Amino acid sequence: MSTSNYKGIDYYFIDDMLTDEEKAIRDTVRDFTANEILPVIEKYNQDMKFPFQIIPKMAELGVFGPTLPVEYGGMGINNIAYGLIMQELERGDSGVRSFASVQSALVMYPIFTFGSEEQKKFWLPKLASAEKIGCFGLTEPDFGSNPGSMITRAEKVDGGYLINGAKMWITNGTIADVAVVWAKLDGKVRGFLVEKGTKGFTAPETKGKLSLRASVTSELVFEDCLIPEANLLPKSGGLKSPLMCLTQARYGIAWGVVGLAMACYDTALDYSKSRIQFGKPIAGFQITQEKLAYMVTEITKAQLLNYRLAQLKDNGKMRPQQVSLAKRNNCEIAKIIAGMAREMLGANGILDEYPVMRHMNNIESVKTYEGTHEMHTLILGEDVTGLPAFE
Amino acid sequence: MKLVVCVSLVPDSTTKIKIADSQTAIDTAGVAFIINPYDEYAVEEAVQLKEKNGGEVIAVSFGTDKSRDAIKKAFQMGADKGILIKSPVPDFDSYTVARNLADVIKELSPDIVFFGKQSIDFDGLVVPNMVAEILNMPSVNVVTRLDINGGIVTAEREIEGGKEIVTASMPVIIGAQKGLNTPRYPNLKSIMASKSKPIEERPQTYTGNKSEVFEMSLPSAKGKGKILEGGAASVPELVKLLREEAKVI
Ligand SMILES: Cc1cc2nc3c(=O)[nH]c(=O)nc-3n(C[C@H](O)[C@H](O)[C@H](O)COP(=O)(O)OP(=O)(O)OC[C@H]3O[C@@H](n4cnc5c(N)ncnc54)[C@H](O)[C@@H]3O)c2cc1C
Numbered sequence: 063m064s065t066s067n068y069k070g071i072d073y074y075f076i077d078d079m080l081t082d083e084e085k086a087i088r089d090t091v092r093d094f095t096a097n098e099i100l101p102v103i104e105k106y107n108q109d110m111k112f113p114f115q116i117i118p119k120m121a122e123l124g125v126f127g128p129t130l131p132v133e134y135g136g137m138g139i140n141n142i143a144y145g146l147i148m149q150e151l152e153r154g155d156s157g158v159r160s161f162a163s164v165q166s167a168l169v170m171y172p173i174f175t176f177g178s179e180e181q182k183k184f185w186l187p188k189l190a191s192a193e194k195i196g197c198f199g200l201t202e203p204d205f206g207s208n209p210g211s212m213i214t215r216a217e218k219v220d221g222g223y224l225i226n227g228a229k230m231w232i233t234n235g236t237i238a239d240v241a242v243v244w245a246k247l248d249g250k251v252r253g254f255l256v257e258k259g260t261k262g263f264t265a266p267e268t269k270g271k272l273s274l275r276a277s278v279t280s281e282l283v284f285e286d287c288l289i290p291e292a293n294l295l296p297k298s299g300g301l302k303s304p305l306m307c308l309t310q311a312r313y314g315i316a317w318g319v320v321g322l323a324m325a326c327y328d329t330a331l332d333y334s335k336s337r338i339q340f341g342k343p344i345a346g347f348q349i350t351q352e353k354l355a356y357m358v359t360e361i362t363k364a365q366l367l368n369y370r371l372a373q374l375k376d377n378g379k380m381r382p383q384q385v386s387l388a389k390r391n392n393c394e395i396a397k398i399i400a401g402m403a404r405e406m407l408g409a410n411g412i413l414d415e416y417p418v419m420r421h422m423n424n425i426e427s428v429k430t431y432e433g434t435h436e437m438h439t440l441i442l443g444e445d446v447t448g449l450p451a452f453e
Numbered sequence: 454m455k456l457v458v459c460v461s462l463v464p465d466s467t468t469k470i471k472i473a474d475s476q477t478a479i480d481t482a483g484v485a486f487i488i489n490p491y492d493e494y495a496v497e498e499a500v501q502l503k504e505k506n507g508g509e510v511i512a513v514s515f516g517t518d519k520s521r522d523a524i525k526k527a528f529q530m531g532a533d534k535g536i537l538i539k540s541p542v543p544d545f546d547s548y549t550v551a552r553n554l555a556d557v558i559k560e561l562s563p564d565i566v567f568f569g570k571q572s573i574d575f576d577g578l579v580v581p582n583m584v585a586e587i588l589n590m591p592s593v594n595v596v597t598r599l600d601i602n603g604g605i606v607t608a609e610r611e612i613e614g615g616k617e618i619v620t621a622s623m624p625v626i627i628g629a630q631k632g633l634n635t636p637r638y639p640n641l642k643s644i645m646a647s648k649s650k651p652i653e654e655r656p657q658t659y660t661g662n663k664s665e666v667f668e669m670s671l672p673s674a675k676g677k678g679k680i681l682e683g684g685a686a687s688v689p690e691l692v693k694l695l696r697e698e699a700k701v702i
Contacts (some may be wrong), residue, residue: 067467082522086529086644093638124641137641159582 070435071324072245073362088146099154104414112398121192127170135190137276149214152318153325156339156424157277159318167310169196177293197238199229214245222291235280250306264286274427309382316388319396326403328356360395383445390438394427454508455563456499460492460523463574477666491569493636494629500531509533528647529639535652551583552659570628574692581628591621594628
């Protein structure tokens with residue numbers, strides 16, 4: 063049941079385009095965020111801890127792998143509803159949304175898409191119920207934007223594959239029961255499932271983050287790590303496979319950061335209407351209104367972009383470059399909006415009593431991971447000109 | 454167990470209410486409607502009983518077509534079937550509501566009928582007891598705890614300054630108060646399942662309001678606060694004002 067007054071931002075009556083189920087799913091996640099995330103998140107963020115107690119509740123809610131078919135533990139929901147889940151979770155915190163994104167888009171999706179029937183039957187229901195937690199290891203210390211040059215290798219040996227190398231910046235790494243690891247086998251990128259506790263595999267946590275603090279980030283280290291033959295994702299092949307996963311996750315981010323922007327706008331709007339300076343609410347000054355007008359305009363544009371992207375995805379017409387456009391644009395405007403909101407709150411803007419500085423810090427990670435702004439620019443640039451400018 | 458939950462649709466509690474030009478109703482333009490919050494406790498209690506003892510939960514609403522949304526919310530929380538008693542126009546008083554609900558409840562002959570203790574729109578607090586009276590059933594309202602043993606319910610209810618424990622035999626009408634339980638978030642599974650749950654539509658069987666609204670107005674604006682600036686010396690004055698003007702001590 064709802065305990066909050068937050069009613070979302072809907073300047074263009076986008077709700078009218080949503081079905082009853084889509085609205086119900088959005089509202090139930092919104093209530094979840096209000097009741098389970100917002101009351102505790104500042105403390106977890108300060109302590110640099112993930113709020114583990116909410117994981118079973120998120121599983122019960124059904125937000126892990128919800129677009130997958132019911133027989134694999136999914137809910138068979140469409141991509142509009144999925145996007146709205148991401149939006150509402152990220153209004154709570156990017157770290158919490160990241161947890162859900164990784165579990166759904168970067169672990170369940172590759173197992174569903176590239177896994178054998180046995181792998182799917184074994185892992186997907188357990189990941190949906192959060193009995194098992196997953197992580198996705200692509201980035202390496204020396205290869206971020208350019209993962210194709212990865213060093214991590216898999217070698218076919220008697221009894222399985224021997225993995226050597228290291229991954230860095232891996233969300234959920236330390237707490238994961240299973241890592242989807244991308245490594246080169248005979249020069250070709252393939253996906254492997256590496257289970258926690260496998261000899262030669264360690265996952266130390268990354269310390270000292272000033273962003274996405276309520277999320278576990280880790281290094282994955284493989285030293286002659288032997289995994290069974292059955293742990294290769296048989297249908298994975300080439301860099302295209304992890305990039306397909308990134309397309310899924312970027313899609314969720316495009317929606318998620320709109321939730322972040324909404325949280326900042328909502329806070330700034332409220333604050334500016336009640337903060338009196340020079341004898342009137344600061345919302346009454348033209349410069350403040352310019353900021354609020356920018357915020358509501360950009361949020362509305364981003365919402366429409368997401369809605370159309372969801373339609374394309376549901377119709378099987380979505381191109382990865384269209385996801386790049388939305389991820390790039392929405393992260394950019396969310397970052398600007400978070401910064402504006404922080405300024406509008408004056409000194410209060412630096413306090414943990416308001417969510418804006420946490421969001422402002424978080425967006426730095428979200429804008430960086432899953433392809434930086436620059437990488438998405440180059441993807442779009444190549445798409446419209448036909449001339450790649452990556453190298 | 455056959456369990457009926459009566460649910461209604463009310464303006465969202467955060468709505469800024471405006472009076473319509475008629476001066477006898479609220480202006481519903483732009484108002485978001487939600488299931489009456491007390492009805493959520495009623496639905497939750499019924500669904501929990503079903504989960505424990507088996508049976509079915511039927512959500513019944515009297516109202517215009519819009520009231521389907523209240524039934525749908527009950528579906529999402531776990532109710533199995535719905536009945537909408539459809540009124541062509543939103544012009545009915547508590548008595549009309551009670552009579553129409555009573556007709557359907559009589560036919561369903563459930564073991565327990567749950568209501569929210571009141572609807573937060575008109576705050577009449579009368580429908581559950583009216584229905585009980587019409588059907589000659591026992592009823593307990595403002596219930597914060599419910600135990601069932603055989604055909605007997607034991608209900609804890611709030612009374613001014615305390616609690617009362619009441620027993621009644623089933624079939625019985627229960628009005629749910631906050632605290633009876635914690636209403637669940639509908640999860641994705643039940644939201645998706647709710648799509649295929651049927652809502653049966655029935656015509657209004659009784660018309661004939663017993664009351665009429667003559668005029669509706671907003672509460673008068675709160676007066677300005679008063680600040681006594683004399684420090685400790687103002688305490689006697691403060692006590693006097695609290696006693697005589699604010700009448701709180
Ligand atoms: C909190 C957090 C969580 C993460 N979680 C995961 C995870 O779960 N799994 C995973 O695999 N990875 C994860 N990452 C890693 C993330 O995807 C990478 O950080 C990202 O891809 C950027 O790589 P990099 O940090 O090595 O930066 P670099 O690639 O070194 O880039 C540095 C800068 O150079 C720019 N740049 C690079 N190449 C070009 C070019 N050709 N033209 C113009 N500019 C260029 C970039 O845009 C950037 O501004 C996470 C990162 C963070 C911060």
